[in-house]
Amino acid sequence: MKKKLMKLLKGIFVLLILIGCIKFCSMLSVSRFDKHQVACKNGSVNKNDTMEKVKAMCGDPSSVATSVLEWESYSHGYQSGGKLISPGGKTIEKHHSETWLYFDPNNSTKKIEFLDGKLVKIETY
16 A cells, blocks of 8 residues: 555656646746847848848838937047047947837747847847
8 A cells, every 4th residue: 555655656746847847848938038040931030130131031020119229439539749639529329220029820929139230139939
């Protein structure tokens, strides 16, 4: 009787471990992953690809968000032989940013980010 009970408890223990592993793996599938490449219906796209290539490979996005980013940089003045060559100062650079979302039939989402027309980040959910 004790042997049967021990076998049953071992079986239950193994089953609980399996259930835990399955739950953990399913959580991973909904987590965000940053990728360097993603497959689309007409081929794959990689970081540094153009917006045109992504549209050709993946089609029109389900959603688009655009913004302009401003980066400030500061430089010091430069002198040579006691003469001021460059006064230095603040420079503002403007960069165009777009985020494209693709919703797949299998309930996954691809988030593709561009900076100045080049793909810089790929995430899947």
